[in-house]
Amino acid sequence: MTLPRQILLLYRKDLRVEVRKKESLIAMAFFGVLIMVILNLAAGLDRRLQAEPAAGILWVAILFSSVLGLGRVFAREKENNCVAALLVSPLSPGALFAAKALVNFTLMSFSELVLVPVFFALFGAGLQPGLPVLLLLLALVNLGFSAAGTLLSALAAGTRRNEVMLPILLYPLCLPLVALAVKSTGAAFGGRPLTEIRDLIESMAAFGLIYAAVGYLLFSHAVREV
Amino acid sequence: MPMVEPFLRVEGLCKSYGGLTALEDVGLTLEAGGFLCLFGPNGAGKSTLLKVLATLLPPTAGSVRVAGFDLEEHPEAFRAQLGLVSHQSFLYDDLSARENLAFYAALYGVPDPSVRAGELLERVDLAHRAHSPVREFSRGMQQRLSIARALVNDPSLLLLDEPYTGLDAHAAIRLSRQLRLLHEARRTIVMATHNLERGLDLATSVGILARGKVVFLQRRDQIDPEAFEQLYFRHLEAA
Numbered sequence A: 001m002t003l004p005r006q007i008l009l010l011y012r013k014d015l016r017v018e019v020r021k022k023e024s025l026i027a028m029a030f031f032g033v034l035i036m037v038i039l040n041l042a043a044g045l046d047r048r049l050q051a052e053p054a055a056g057i058l059w060v061a062i063l064f065s066s067v068l069g070l071g072r073v074f075a076r077e078k079e080n081n082c083v084a085a086l087l088v089s090p091l092s093p094g095a096l097f098a099a100k101a102l103v104n105f106t107l108m109s110f111s112e113l114v115l116v117p118v119f120f121a122l123f124g125a126g127l128q129p130g131l132p133v134l135l136l137l138l139a140l141v142n143l144g145f146s147a148a149g150t151l152l153s154a155l156a157a158g159t160r161r162n163e164v165m166l167p168i169l170l171y172p173l174c175l176p177l178v179a180l181a182v183k184s185t186g187a188a189f190g191g192r193p194l195t196e197i198r199d200l201i202e203s204m205a206a207f208g209l210i211y212a213a214v215g216y217l218l219f220s221h222a223v224r225e226v
Numbered sequence B: 001m002p003m004v005e006p007f008l009r010v011e012g013l014c015k016s017y018g019g020l021t022a023l024e025d026v027g028l029t030l031e032a033g034g035f036l037c038l039f040g041p042n043g044a045g046k047s048t049l050l051k052v053l054a055t056l057l058p059p060t061a062g063s064v065r066v067a068g069f070d071l072e073e074h075p076e077a078f079r080a081q082l083g084l085v086s087h088q089s090f091l092y093d094d095l096s097a098r099e100n101l102a103f104y105a106a107l108y109g110v111p112d113p114s115v116r117a118g119e120l121l122e123r124v125d126l127a128h129r130a131h132s133p134v135r136e137f138s139r140g141m142q143q144r145l146s147i148a149r150a151l152v153n154d155p156s157l158l159l160l161d162e163p164y165t166g167l168d169a170h171a172a173i174r175l176s177r178q179l180r181l182l183h184e185a186r187r188t189i190v191m192a193t194h195n196l197e198r199g200l201d202l203a204t205s206v207g208i209l210a211r212g213k214v215v216f217l218q219r220r221d222q223i224d225p226e227a228f229e230q231l232y233f234r235h236l237e238a239a
Helices: A003-021 A023-043 A052-087 A093-123 A131-157 A162-189 A192-223 B046-053 B076-078 B097-108 B113-123 B139-152 B169-184 B196-203 B225-238
Strands: B008-017 B020-030 B035-039 B061-066 B084-088 B157-160 B186-193 B203-209 B213-219
Touching: A003 A023, A003 A052, A003 A093, A003 B213, A023 A052, A052 A131, A052 A162, A052 A192, A052 B020, A052 B084, A052 B097, A052 B225, A093 A192, A093 B008, A093 B169, A131 A162, A131 A192, B008 B046, B020 B046, B020 B203, B020 B213, B035 B196, B046 B061, B046 B186, B061 B213, B076 B084, B084 B196, B084 B225, B097 B113, B097 B139, B113 B139, B139 B169, B139 B196, B169 B186, B196 B225, B213 B225
Parallel strands: B035 B186, B035 B203, B084 B157, B157 B186
Antiparallel strands: B008 B020, B008 B061, B203 B213
């Protein structure tokens, strides 16, 4: 079986389970909305925020809520030790990594369909949404975060406190990507043109590709430790 | 007369985790169609040996050959010979029995996964529950489905790690019947179990592992089942 077909097979299986249970998506969206509501109350309901603090709130809500989904996607393979059956099969570990990263990317994207409109409803006054730029930034962060999260969730699954280990490992690793995301989103919300934040966007793409490449290469070692 | 290569050959196999030796100079052979039952107390190295045979753990030293394929030289061809059953089901609770089997069959590149899933469900008497999610299955039903899952690629070597764990008497009898049928179909089987009675009943060869070493290996027809329990404990005490 070719690599793309292996990836598609695993991706469809995981999405089928997620559509049936909806546990990750609901948890992610609910937690993200909760964070934004609390921050909205803390900031003052009628207060207009500057572009950069507002961008920070958006990414805090997205990235903190995403960990709930990232952990579940690999934990599902550990239930009944399904990962052992996958490793005995002709499946390439790289296909397993790519499929899991793709599932995480999809879950993050779907939760953002809820979180981004809620964000603009709560904090949008005075911000310039710049939808195409925001979509590009969301896609780049999703790429980097889901790639790094997939590798680290496999590593964390081999530890006793895996649900605690994942965020402890993931957030420091993704700090450069998050900082770039906050900076570029703040600039976009402030109405600065795409050309002015091009360097930031290129750096984000580079981080995303590095996380994806490292994850693809190291996943076979990480998954054998589970 | 030319020497016939045994179907399974394990030579000088060692596995260490840091300073801990889990397997030490393990050697054994099994002819095609044979049924080797490995006994031993907890921590003897049975599961580690099966994990090495299943390619889930790399050996520290030694060699393993199955059907002429060396584990290190031809890992993919080696893996293609294997089916693995454990006390864990390796099944997705939220997928139906048919979806689980079809998923694994597709993973092995079986031409028509859905048809293969249907055949296997018939074989393990679960066709009537094909569309039920696995989480609704009893432990015995899950174990039968787990055997069906291990057979999706029609493996020539079936590895069973404590398959009787958690089964009630009725489910254990059904499992023994299933294993006997698989053996009669000339499938080569290696099973690790604590259950001396069931193991002796099925095996064509019997091994005892203690402290990571094979301390006893003999053909089943050369063993007196009445005296085996004594012999088993004698070997454990001597190890």
